[in-house]
Amino acid sequence: MLDYAALNALAAVVREGSFERAARALNVTPSAVSQRVKLLEERIGGTLLVRGQPCVATEAGLQLCRHVERVGMLEHELRDALPALGMGGEAHERVTVRVAVNADSLATWFMAAAAAFAVQEEAALLDLSVDDQDHTAERLRSGAVLAAVTALAEPVAGCNSEALGTMHYVAAASPEFVERHFDKGVGARTLASAPSLVFDRKDRLQARWVRRVCHRNVETPRHWIPSPNAFVEAACAGMGWGMHPASMVADAIREGTLVELVPGSTLPVPLYWQQARAAPQLLRRLGTAVRAAATSGPHALA
Numbered sequence: 049m050l051d052y053a054a055l056n057a058l059a060a061v062v063r064e065g066s067f068e069r070a071a072r073a074l075n076v077t078p079s080a081v082s083q084r085v086k087l088l089e090e091r092i093g094g095t096l097l098v099r100g101q102p103c104v105a106t107e108a109g110l111q112l113c114r115h116v117e118r119v120g121m122l123e124h125e126l127r128d129a130l131p132a133l134g135m136g137g138e139a140h141e142r143v144t145v146r147v148a149v150n151a152d153s154l155a156t157w158f159m160a161a162a163a164a165f166a167v168q169e170e171a172a173l174l175d176l177s178v179d180d181q182d183h184t185a186e187r188l189r190s191g192a193v194l195a196a197v198t199a200l201a202e203p204v205a206g207c208n209s210e211a212l213g214t215m216h217y218v219a220a221a222s223p224e225f226v227e228r229h230f231d232k233g234v235g236a237r238t239l240a241s242a243p244s245l246v247f248d249r250k251d252r253l254q255a256r257w258v259r260r261v262c263h264r265n266v267e268t269p270r271h272w273i274p275s276p277n278a279f280v281e282a283a284c285a286g287m288g289w290g291m292h293p294a295s296m297v298a299d300a301i302r303e304g305t306l307v308e309l310v311p312g313s314t315l316p317v318p319l320y321w322q323q324a325r326a327a328p329q330l331l332r333r334l335g336t337a338v339r340a341a342a343t344s345g346p347h348a349l350a
Contacts, residue, residue: 051084051087051088051091052116052119053084054084054085054087054088055088055112055113055115055116056074056116057070057074057076057080057081057084057085057088058084058085058088058096058097058105058109058112058113058116059112059113059116059117060073060074060081061081061085061097061103062097062103062104062105062109062110062113063113063144063175065101065102065103066101066102066103067081067082067085067103085097088112092108092112094106094108095108095109096108096109096112097109107190110190110191110192111191113191114191114194117143117144117145117146117194118194118328120143120144121143121145121328121329121330121331122328123143124143124171124172124328124330125328125329125330127171142171142172142173143171143172143173143330144172144173144174144175145172145173145174145175145194145195145330145331145334146175146176146177146192146193146194147174147175147176147177147193147194147195147196147197147334148176148177148178148179148184148185148187148188148192148193148195148196148197148198149176149177149178149179149184149196149197150178150179150180150181150184150197150198150199150319151178151180151247151274151275151276152181152215152276152293152296153181153197153215153319154176154178154276155276155277155293155296156215156276156293156295156296156347157295157341157342157345157347157348157349158197158338158341160341160345160347161334161337161338161340161341161342162174162176162337164337164340164341165333165334165337168333168337169330169333169334172330177192177193179250180247180248180250180251180252181197181198181199181317181319182198182199182200182250182252183250184196184197184198185198185200185204185322188204188207188322189204189205194323194324194327194331195321195322195323195324195327195331195334195335196321196322196323197212197319197320197321197338198319198320198321198322199317199318199319199320200320200322201318201320203322204322206324206325206326207322207323207324207325208322208323208324208325209320209321209322210320210321210322210335210339211318211319211320212319212320212321212338212339212342212343212349213318213319213342213343213348213349213350214316214317214318214319214349214350215293215294215316215317215319215349215350216293216294216295216314216315216316216317216350217253217257217291217292217293217294217314217315217316217317218291218292218294218297218301218308218313218314218315219254219257219261219289219290219291219308219309219310219313219315220283220289220290220292220297220300220301220306220307220308220309221283221286221288221289221290221306221307221309222283222284222285222286222305222306222307223304223306223307224286225242225283225286225287225288225289226289226307226309228286229241229242229243229289230242230309234261234309234310235261235262236262236264236266239258239261239262239266239268240266240267240268241269242268242269242288242289243268243269243270243271243287243288243289244268244269244270244271244288244289244290245270245271245273245279245282245283245287245288245289245290246270246271246272246273246290247272247273247274247276247279248272248274249272253291253315253317254268254290254291256315257291257313257315260313260315261310261313269288270288271287271288273290276293276296279292280292280296280297280300280306283297283306284300284305284306289309291315292306293347294314295346295347295348296347316350319342319349321335321338321339321342323335
């Protein structure tokens with residue numbers, strides 16, 4: 049039998065990032081956490097943690113963390129079905145569900161799903177990690193998360209992939225910026241000199257839109273702004289042009305605070321929900337909330 053006290057200690061260190069914070073979360077001493085992880089590593093015969101700031105799980109450590117999280121979800125379901133069992137007095141322990149989501153979804157429609165799930169499942173906590181929609185599937189593949197909103201249609205091994213809809217992006221800037229930089233039209237030459245807004249080093253939306261409009265790659269000057277809300281503020285302030293979720297800037301475009309660089313040239317990005325095929329009911333209920341939020345509300349996907 050696996051030592052679940054040791055597994056929980058390992059998972060807590062990975063989740064909290066340090067032995068001290070894990071000890072506080074488990075209400076034990078740091079030395080007790082360290083001893084449990086050490087005994088688990090001796091039994092496994094390998095390193096499960098890379099000690100540092102923060103502590104990071106090795107591949108074997110991730111597999112064990114994924115296992116203990118799923119066991120926690122199954123025990124959660126068993127407590128619901130058979131409350132008389134009591135599960136050793138742990139009825140009030142909460143299960144953490146780790147999910148990867150792209151920043152634009154988190155800033156628009158996804159929080160409705162997270163809130164609906166959290167209200168319904170008070171014994172569950174969400175641990176949301178943000179990554180580019182083209183890279184969230186990597187976190188699912190590595191075992192760092194149990195589900196993901198991703199642009200990858202092909203299922204990750206052992207997972208189902210379900211279409212959520214399409215997020216449409218518009219290239220927009222302030223009227224003053226457009227007048228200053230694109231008075232001669234939007235093309236390769238003007239785009240090569242006009243500052244653009246880019247979320248982070250993984251963000252390829254701007255480059256994809258430029259390639260569609262100009263039929264070739266064009267290098268543009270870039271401001272790096274890793275916040276969807278600050279991204280819109282920067283565009284409204286005239287710092288540069290950027291690719292914005294259409295639903296997020298609809299009011300700004302309607303009011304004239306922002307204008308499209310090339311009207312009608314939206315960039316569609318299909319999004320998918322991926323989770324394990326043999327997912328516990330708790331994770332399936334999260335999937336239900338995600339599908340509902342993606343198809344309703346002011347920021348619903350098309």
